[in-house]
Amino acid sequence: MKKVYCPACNENSVKSGFQNRKQRYKCKACNKRFQLTYAYEAYNENTNDLIKSLLKESCNGPAIYIAILK
Numbered sequence: 001m002k003k004v005y006c007p008a009c010n011e012n013s014v015k016s017g018f019q020n021r022k023q024r025y026k027c028k029a030c031n032k033r034f035q036l037t038y039a040y041e042a043y044n045e046n047t048n049d050l051i052k053s054l055l056k057e058s059c060n061g062p063a064i065y066i067a068i069l070k
Contacts, residue, residue, distance in 0.1 A: 004025050004036065006025075006027035006029065006030060006032055006034070007032075007034060008027065008030055008032045008034075009027060009029050009030045009032070011027055011028060011029035011030065012027075012028055012029075013025040013026060013027045013028065013034075014026055014028060016033055019035065020039065022035045022036075022037060022038075022039075023035060023036070047068060050067065050068065051064055051068070054067055
């Protein structure tokens with residue numbers, strides 16, 4: 001069985017149910033719940049950073065949407 005580590009504290013995690021047919025995990029140390037892959041692209045670290053930088057540049061919603069699709 002593959003060990004899964006928490007993205008927040010890098011400690012060992014255990015399975016903790018499903019959400020949208022994706023396995024969820026719970027960290028034994030910090031109790032953070034997470035899943036390994038997300039359908040919503042804003043959870044991707046690179047996408048999230050891109051959105052933050054575009055918001056700082058005062059881009060509007062449609063401009064951010066187009067930038068994410070590229």
